[in-house]
Amino acid sequence: MVTVQRAIEMLGIPTVLITVEPEESAQARPPRALYPRGFIAGHSLGRPKDEALQKWILMDTLELLLADPQPGEVVTRDYS
Amino acid sequence: MEKALELSRYCVPFTPFKRRLEESLICLVSTAGVRARTDPPFNLEGDNSFKRIDSTLEAAQLAVDDSHYDHGCIDQDVNCVFPVDRLRSLAREGRVAGVTPEHFSMGFSQALRELRDTTVPQLARAVSAARPDAVLLTGG
Numbered sequence: 507m508v509t510v511q512r513a514i515e516m517l518g519i520p521t522v523l524i525t526v527e528p529e530e531s532a533q534a535r536p537p538r539a540l541y542p543r544g545f546i547a548g549h550s551l552g553r554p555k556d557e558a559l560q561k562w563i564l565m566d567t568l569e570l571l572l573a574d575p576q577p578g579e580v581v582t583r584d585y586s
Numbered sequence: 587m588e589k590a591l592e593l594s595r596y597c598v599p600f601t602p603f604k605r606r607l608e609e610s611l612i613c614l615v616s617t618a619g620v621r622a623r624t625d626p627p628f629n630l631e632g633d634n635s636f637k638r639i640d641s642t643l644e645a646a647q648l649a650v651d652d653s654h655y656d657h658g659c660i661d662q663d664v665n666c667v668f669p670v671d672r673l674r675s676l677a678r679e680g681r682v683a684g685v686t687p688e689h690f691s692m693g694f695s696q697a698l699r700e701l702r703d704t705t706v707p708q709l710a711r712a713v714s715a716a717r718p719d720a721v722l723l724t725g726g
Contacts, residue, residue, distance in 0.1 A: 507617045507725040509701070510723065511721075512599050514615070514723075515599040516593070517714045519601060521601075523722075524724050524725075526725065526726065537600050537601070548655045548658075549666050551667065557672065561669075564672050569607070572603065577598035
C-alpha cells in the first residue's frame, strides 16, 4: 500500500494513508499515515454502519494533510 | 547507459498540501480489492490489475474481493475500508469540496516485481489524471 502511496506522492499529489498494519507501514516509510489503535484488517474505519466513527476517522486522516509534516512516521490515535 | 537512480526506502517523498480541505477534491485509492458490483471480480489467487470505480456509486453498489481476512463487517458496509458514502457526506457538509469522478482499487497480488514496475506506475498516473487535490489510501 505504501508503495502506491509513495508513487502518487512522487507525482506531486499529497497523500495520506489509513493503516491497520502500523509496523509494516512504518517500515515502508509513508509520506503521511494514521493508525487507529487496535483496528484490524477489514476495519480501517471501524464498525459497519457507524457513520459518526467512520467520519471522525476520515476527518482525522484528512487533517494530517494540514498537520506538521512527519514523513515516514505513522501517527497513532485512539478511538475507543 | 546507467540505470536510473531509484528512491531509497529511507528517503520519503513528500508533496506539501497547500490548499484548504474545503476546496479540495479527494480521490480514494485502495488495495482492498474494491470494485463496482457490476464489474468482473478480481482474481483471488493473484491479480495485478487495478479497477476504476465510478465515484457516484454508493457503498452498497460496491463489492470487495479478498480471501485474507474476515469479511463479515465489509459485507455489511464497504465504508469500513472504502469510505465512499462518508466522503460524499463530508462534501455535502462542505468539509471537502468533493471527490474525483473516479476512485481506484487494486486487488491481491504477490507478483511484487510486476506490481512495482508496471501496475503501481500505471495506477499512479491514472490517479494523477483524475486531478485530485489529495489522495486518501486504505489497505484492508
